[in-house]
Amino acid sequence: RELIRAMWILSKPLGCFLLTGRMMPFYDIPVLEREKILLSWSQSIIPQKRQLFKAFRGACLMIMASHVPPEIKAGVPTALNAFGYKIPRPLSAVPEYLRIVAGCELKISPGGGGVLEEKFDADVVIVGSGVGGSMAAHQLCMDGYKVLMVEKGEFISMYHGNNSLQEIPMFEKMYERGGPYLTTEDCAMTVLAGSTFGGGGSVNWFCSLRPPHYVREEWARKYKLKQFDSPWFSHCVDKGCELLGVQTEHMKPHSPSNAILMKGCHRLGYHCETAPQQGRPTGDEGLCCIGVKHGPRQGTVGSLLYDAAKTGNLRYITRCRVDRVAIDSHTARGIVGTVHGKTTVRVNAKIVVSACGSLQTPLLLKRSGLQNSHIGQNLRLHPVSVVYGEFKEDIKVYDGAPMTTVSCVAADIGGTGYGCRLETPSAHPGILAAAMAWKGAVDLREEFFKMKKLCFVIILTRDTGAGRVYEDKANLPRVEYVINNTDKKHMLIAMEKGLNALVAAGAEKVCTIQSGIEKFECNPKPPSPSSSSSSTAATEEGGGGETGRPR
Secondary structure, three states: OHHHHHHHHHOOHHHHHHHHOOOOOHHHOOHHHHHHHHHHHHOOOOHHHHHHHHHHHHHHHHHHHHOOOOOOOOOOOOHHHHHOOOOOOOOOOOOHHHHHHHOOEOOOOOOOEEEHHHOOOOOEEEEOOOHHHHHHHHHHHHOOOOEEEEOOOOOOOOOOOOOOOOHHHHHHHHEHHHOOOOEEOOOOOEOOOEOOOOOHHHHOOOEOOOOOHHHHHHHHHHOOOHHHHOHHHHHHHHHHHHHHOEEOOOOOOOOHHHHHHHHHHHHHOOOOEEOOEEOOOOOOHHHHHHOOOOOOOOOOOOOHHHHHHHOOOEEEEOOEEEEEEEEEOOEEEEEEEEEOOOEEEEEEOOEEEEOOHHHHHHHHHHHOOOOOOOOOOOEOOOOEEEEEEEOOOOOOOOOOOOOOEEEEEEOOHHHOOOOEEEEOOOOOHHHHHHHOOOOOHHHHHHHHHHHHHEEEEEEEEOOOOOEEEEEOOOOOEEEEOOOOHHHHHHHHHHHHHHHHHHHHOOOOEEEEOOOOOOOEEOOOOOOOOOOOOOOOOOOOOOOOOOOOOOO
């Protein structure tokens, strides 16, 4: 809504004058001058102008790089053709697990009213179908409880009549607020959260890492949760990995980007290892972020919910927004929701499990009348930054399984238990273009043709700071989050490590995705011991340090 409002203001001469100094609609300003105005916003001391630039950049470049209108026929040149990217097609063979899980859905017709307790006797109602809700459903169904799962997203898969698996329609169907369009209030961060049947388990990557000992010890010491630092919890983690099919024995060779991270880290003596993966690989794991998961035990639908469905104890409803938990005498008695925005659904249950994620669970609790001041506070987002290197050979970051390697070289900075992990993403043209720094149309064209030769490394931060989530008047989640100075320092340290690893692996140029950062030309020859020059990649603050320089 804010973006639409800004576009309306810019369409008026007076509004455009206030933002640009030109008394005319923005679209009447010559193209090259419009570019200069947008670039000036990216470096403006006024936060609102920087926010506006980021919003325009993300929305426009996402559409430019990934949208193919239905009327475009095969063979007609598009941005994706220029990129060398082929839109994947859905598979025709529907796996057994999908047929069995799909058979558990309760179909609610739009309009009228529905009282589900007449159709299904639920011992437990679970709000949310992500990994947490699916694990709860699995355990309860296995123990003989009748479980009804309620999910506000749709049951989307690559088998449900999709003509193609384009980024924009798949993101709109499977992510909160359409994916990259959900941002923090200052537009500094994009928040990607699954919003489909299976939750994050249907769109996340397959990398499955156990909680480190120092995290478990902190939970036990700081929060008095002694069970996390116990053999019992280790057994729970083992059992969870078993049910999810986490393994390292059946992995395919690393993708080019994972091989680069492994090679660069090893050349510098950095930690880097093969990361356990969920399920058996099928060869198209690079499509996991748009819901393509069909190998044995892949995703929550193919593992936990498949097992639960086979017991006959699982039923679920999709496209149902839970308006509130029904509470009587301080006890949860069920839920009240709305399907298709029209049909009221009431579920009576002995137990209510709220498992709708860190964004939606606090909102549900508040809608249900809970008054605790901590609800919605202490939101951790694990902020991510990105560094990348340009190589001679094709990398095609969208091909192959993402994050089959992980480096913890900066995961425990100063022995605090906080820091960043280095990993490789699965990213397709739209997300890549939206995340890259924009310097104008000519530069974008050059960068777009190079994109298949770029290797990206994400800097995944365990944040010391926190934000909050709240609901606006349109009942949509809003996120307030600002990265604190400690986390900024940790991210810069990890970014330097990632840049150095890319240089050591043979990158010709390296850079970050932040605006105003120029690419670093890598020295093709290692410096002599007496040389004062270094091939260390520069970071935003102060350039490279002594630690971890390529030699």
